[in-house]
Amino acid sequence: MTVLIILLVLFVLLGGYLMFLYNKMVANKNRMLDAWSGIDVFLKKRHDLIPNLVETVKGYATHEKTTFEQITQYRSEAMQAKSPQDKAESESMLGKALTNLFAVAENYPELKANENFQQLQKQLADLENELESSRRYYNGTVRENNTFMEQFPANMLVGMFSFQKGEFFNISSDEKGVPKVSF
Numbered sequence: 001m002t003v004l005i006i007l008l009v010l011f012v013l014l015g016g017y018l019m020f021l022y023n024k025m026v027a028n029k030n031r032m033l034d035a036w037s038g039i040d041v042f043l044k045k046r047h048d049l050i051p052n053l054v055e056t057v058k059g060y061a062t063h064e065k066t067t068f069e070q071i072t073q074y075r076s077e078a079m080q081a082k083s084p085q086d087k088a089e090s091e092s093m094l095g096k097a098l099t100n101l102f103a104v105a106e107n108y109p110e111l112k113a114n115e116n117f118q119q120l121q122k123q124l125a126d127l128e129n130e131l132e133s134s135r136r137y138y139n140g141t142v143r144e145n146n147t148f149m150e151q152f153p154a155n156m157l158v159g160m161f162s163f164q165k166g167e168f169f170n171i172s173s174d175e176k177g178v179p180k181v182s183f
Contacts, residue, residue: 021154025163028145032166035138036084039169042131043078043091049127050075050098053120057105067104071097084138084169098124135169142166 054068074097078090105117146165149158157163 018157021157022161024148025145025154025157025161028141028148029163029166032138032141032145035134035141036169038134039087039131039138042127042134043087046124046127046131047075047079049120049124050094053098053117053124054101056114056117056120057101057108067097067100071101084167088170139168142168 050071054071058068071094074090074094078087078094081087081090102121142165148154149163149165
C-alpha cells in the first residue's frame with residue numbers, strides 16, 4: 001500500500017513538473033510575441049512618419065528624385081516583410097536611405113531651419129531610440145525562450161508540443177543606427 005502511495009505521489013509530482021515546464025514554454029512564447037508586437041508598433045510609426053519627412057524635403061530638393069524613390073521602395077519592402085530577419089534586412093536598407101535623405105537635407109540650410117522638418121527629425125530620432133529598446137527587449141525574450149527550450153528536461157518536451165525557437169531581430173553590421181540629426 002505504501003509503495004502505491006509513493007508511486008502515486010511521484011506520478012503527481014512528475015505531472016505537476018511537466019505542467020510547469022509546458023506553462024513556462026507557453027509564457028515564454030507569449031512574451032516573445034508581445035515583444036515582437038511592440039517592435040511592429042514602432043516600425044509602423046516609423047513607416048507613417050517617413051512620408052511626411054520625404055514630402056517636407058521634396059519641397060526643397062526637387063532634383064533628388066532617386067533618394068525619394070529609394071525611400072519609398074524600401075519603406076514598402078519593410079512594411080511587407082514578415083520574419084524578424086526579413087524585417088531587419090529591409091529596415092537596414094530603409095535606415096541607409098534615410099541617412100541619404102538627411103545628407104540631402106544638409107545641402108539646404110533653409111530646410112534645416114524649417115520648424116516642421118526639425119520636428120519630424122526629432123520624432124524620427126525619438127522613434128529610433130524606442131525601436132532600439134524594443135529590439136533589445138525582444139531579443140532578450142528570444143534568448144530566454146531559446147535557452148529554456150535547449151535545457152534539460154524542457155528540450156524533451158519541445159518537439160512533443162511543437163514549440164519553436166524564436167528568431168532574433170538582428171540588424172546588419174554596416175547599419176549605423178540612428179541617422180544623424182543636426183539642428
